[in-house]
Amino acid sequence: MKTNLRIDKVLEFIPTESTVADIGCDHGYVLIKGVIEGKISQGVGVDVSKGPLQQAISNLEEYKVQEKIEIRLGDGLKPINEGECDICVIGGMGGRLITNILEDNLEKSRSFKRLILQPMNSERILRKFLINNEWTIIEEEILILDRLYLYIVAEKGNMKVDNDFIYDIGPILSTKNSGGRDKYIQEKISKLQHILLNINKGKENDEHKVNEIEKLIEKWRSYLEN
Ligand SMILES: C[S@@+](CC[C@H](N)C(=O)[O-])C[C@H]1O[C@@H](n2cnc3c(N)ncnc32)[C@H](O)[C@@H]1O
Structure with a gap:
């Protein structure tokens, strides 16, 4: 499989042998590469469009990972069963859309142990939603490729924010200058x-x-x- 640094970065935040839901999975490469590398034991890919899903299905066949990954057509978290996966990945979309996907199925979104999010914009809205909904942001990283890519990793727990600007810069980035800050x-x-x-x-x-x-x-x- 071709190297894709943006996707490889997502895999860095997934512990070995995890069960992972990838919402807006498109080509399915996060799950496929995760299975090949032993990071993902079982995966469910969801996409709202039929075209990307057809592509994902043919990619699963090409890499012979059909037994470990299921692909489902549908909107956001709706096709995922509560408790089915430990980790939810949502990447390559706007922060507002990621927030809507989590907010539309609040109970289900709380069933994940970890969220790995890669918003293309509007990260303030996403951070505010997470922190107001009992998620702790445990990691934030910026990858510099053709543009800047931001990764936000959250787990359940309360996080205190003492000034409003933290939603802009991010609670982790405010304390740590890692590379692209x-x-x-x-x-x-x-x-x-x-x-x-x-x-x-x-x-x-x-x-x-x-x-x-x-x-x-x-x-x-x-x-x-x-
Ligand atoms: C730009 S692609 C990103 C693909 C992949 N996650 C990545 O990071 O490379 C966004 C994908 O999300 C899908 N999508 C958008 N809204 C969605 C929703 N509400 N539920 C599921 N999939 C959605 C689109 O059909 C598209 O395939």
Whole structure:
């Protein structure tokens, strides 16, 4: 199987011999590679679209892992039975969609021991949801490839957040500068500066909004300098 560093990173967070649900499994490579490497003993892949599922099924056949992985058509966690898998992987989609998938089946989402999430954006919304719903974020990592990829790993437990900006930077990234954090911060600052530029170009001078954004940029910068 071709090397895919984004997927290999997901596997790093899966303990050996785990049972794993991959929601939005698309090609099925996370589960297939996990089984081949002995990380996954049984897997269930779910996707809402028929096209990706056909591809996943033919990939299972190609790599001869059909006995260990089942593929199901459906929306989010609906096709998963409660208690069936220890770990839930949801990656390659927006943080808002990941949040909706978990929120739509709250009881089922609580049946997993660990969530491995790789949001493409809107991570603040996702972190806030997790922490408000009795998940502890135990790991956050950034992988620099063609763009930045963020990984959030959560397990059950209460996590205290003493300032609102932690939802932006992340409870683990706020304390640990592992590899891509500076680049992650610089990207956030650039986006905010772009918003400021657009406000300044506009006819209405929204002073309150400008102040808010400038304060936010300072908060991001304070972590760059630490
Ligand atoms: C961009 S792909 C990411 C695939 C894979 N998880 C990865 O990281 O490479 C997103 C996949 O999620 C599926 N998807 C989107 N919403 C979904 C939902 N509510 N339930 C299940 N699958 C969904 C899409 O059909 C698509 O195959």
